[in-house]
Amino acid sequence: MSIQVRIVTEALDPAASMAELCGRNSEAGAISSFIGQVRGGDGLVALELEHYPGVTEAALEDIAQAAVQRWSLTEARIIHRVGRMEIGEPIVLVAATAPHRRAVLAAVEFMIDVLKTQAPFWKKEYTRTGSRWIEPRDEDHAAAEGWLRSKQDQAV
């Protein structure tokens, strides 16, 4: 079992990260990943991500650790970029490996859903006319709360 959490300021290379994950653990029959990238449209020019150094990394480690324990993963990985990004550039890579597929598919969904509203990141959109901070959507909160609530049910 291993966890890797990183905040990076340079361009993310999801393909290289996934290539490194594939084939290195003989017990892992399943590998899953999620990549979030900057979405264009509505006059968007760039996105800027801010974090709380030290505190954000600790929050991501807690999320990865929770996923490893809940789904008995062999590996959980979260790499999140901060700083200014252009349209189409990757923002985040979440990946999991485990003996079987259901564990990794659920674990990746859990990690990205919880990360969006429970780890201290803030997003600012730059458009041709100005900039604004992005508020999380109601459905983002609902997704995270769904996982956290089902964890409580599981404990009962």
Place this chain on the structure above:
Amino acid sequence: MALNIRYFASLRDEMGRSDDALDAAVADQVSGIIAHLKESDEKGWVLAEPFVRIIVNGAVAHAETPVTDGDEIAFCPPFSGG
């Protein structure tokens, strides 16, 4: 030593600065810091908004969380990662 206050993202923009160092005698819990900043800064009211998340020394905190000399108290708008 002091109470080290940090403002992130939109709250930093609202307050017009990223941090403050307050005399530790100002407050013994988070609510006292908020009361002090509401009193001393015309923008301080924003820290009392219900959406504000508070982190003390890296841990999620609330109005009644105790604070002492050397603590770092962060005021954060809602998180929006990924």
